[in-house]
Amino acid sequence: MERHGAYLNGVWVVATELVPNVNPSDVTDVIGLFADADQELLDQAVVAARSAQPGWAAQSPQVRADLLDRVGAAIDADATALGTLLAREEGKTLPEAIGEVRRAAQIFRFHAGEALRLVGDFQDSIRAGVSVTHVREPVGVVGVITPWNFPISIPAWKCAPALAHGNTVILKPAELVPASAIALAEILDRAGCPPGVFNVVTGRGSNIGAHLVSHPDIDAVTFTGSEEVGVSIAAATAGRLVRVQLELGGKNPLVVMADADLDLAVDCAVDGAFMSTGQRCTATSRIYVEEPIYQIFVDRLLARTESLRIGHALDPATQIGPVVDGRQLAHVVDRIEGARALTDVQVHGGRHVRAATDGHFLTPAVVIGAGNECEINRSETFGPVASVQSVADLDQAIKRANDTAYGLVAGICTSSLRAATEFRRRADTGIVTVNLPTAGVDPHVAFGGRKRSGFGPKEQGRYAQEFYTQVKTAYERA
Ligand code: NAP
Ligand code: MG
DSSP states (O other): OOEEOEEETTEEEOOSOEEEEEETTEEEEEEEEEEOOOHHHHHHHHHHHHHHHHHHHHSOHHHHHHHHHHHHHHHHHTHHHHHHHHHHHHOOOHHHHHHHHHHHHHHHHHHHHHHHOOOOEEEEOSSTTEEEEEEEEEOOEEEEEOOSSSTTHHHHHHHHHHHHTTOEEEEEOOTTOHHHHHHHHHHHHHTTOOTTTEEEOOSOIIIIIHHHHTOTTOOEEEEESOHHHHHHHHHHHHTTTOEEEEEOOOOEEEEEOTTSOHHHHHHHHHHHHHGGGGOSTTOEEEEEEEGGGHHHHHHHHHHHHHHOOBOOTTOTTOSBOOOSSHHHHHHHHHHHHHHHTSTTOEEEEOOEEOOSSOOOEEOOEEEESOOTTSGGGTSOOOSSEEEEEEESSHHHHHHHHHOSSEESEEEEEOSOHHHHHHHHHHOOSSEEEESSOSOOOOTTSOBOOEETTEESSOBSGGGGHHHHEEEEEEEEEO
């Protein structure tokens, strides 16, 4: 069994405690033993990142660009192996996993360009003979805490811009998916990343995650994960005035208008709700269908849902892989059973099923007739569950769609430009989609939510520099 340590200051450090990384498609398949690092190891990583930071910031931007470019190329070259590893540890299907890996490569390449595109500006002062420049400088040492559902692309979209702009990084990946983060560290190491610039420490969030967030020598924390942990991080960083970026949960609506292309609408619903086993912060969880097509849409959605093949992530026939672990499975089943117990609510699917291998398999669930007040429509489930309701018109659909604590993505399927435009204007979310699944896939545009879905500057694309740089205003008299 392979044993993996932490990567800090350019070397692999053995931890005393190790934990098995188990394949959710087959719990007899153990991917390796990974460090359950203690706070002392994390402290060492912070020291390494701190001492490497000034040198990294002083490098030519071309050096940073070249490193990120080599990392992007290496990820692409290894996409099948990395995707297989990711599918084994997280449970999404192999094509989904390879797609995620390729996206991580695109992100590194995009931010290779960003390293060279950092611009300031120059202007005259209102005082004669004085000029003013704005420049963007690195923030310093960035703590990166990531969830289990995108084991390589979320680390990529936080670490690549951090490094591009001259910061150094300590990545704390989710405990369930350490292998992809360690593989990323191996790639950065092989690509010639200087010691201390990029560090990965694996272990428990409640232990080293909390320690990282409250560490006095961290300048910024970027986090993707649950609302509960996000709120605790906001509180921990506020007292020290450390900048923080939080990407949290979603309860994303999809509106289907009577004039929609029905095939397209069903495709959007199935993809949005069930792909990646519904374990996406952008997953469609509430579907509002205009009354005239409500019944035909439900019939079509149920037929498609029942035809989906659930199984081992590496089986080419599989369309939906397992839930990530037993605890998450119990949580999702509990939510589904809560809905099933309601009067006048029907639940199709949503059963824990056996397959050829011993994995955490769950059939996708369609909930019919639960109102917005029901728990299934209020709190994030983070599993393959979609709840469908009928609505009278666009106005009612938008009001119901916005009736939530979250604000990540909202989608509409319609052939009316007027309806699409009105929806885009009134949807209270960070992302809107029209005739597409609820998702945020492009690496070059902003990603992030409103309300309880996100806090702080947006991620990705050119917007990433808001978080990973700080503006300096310089007045100069010649
Ligand atoms: P989580 O429990 O909040 O964990 C996220 C990360 O935080 C993990 O690395 C975790 O470590 C760490 N952590 C846990 N407790 C901590 C603490 N007290 N201090 C510091 N770090 C701590 O979330 P998850 O279960 O991994 O992921 C699912 C959640 O993420 C869902 O709610 C989903 O909506 C959200 N999500 C949001 C987005 C977005 O962009 N908006 C994207 C993906 C996922 P351990 O793994 O060791 O516990
Ligand atoms: Mg695992």
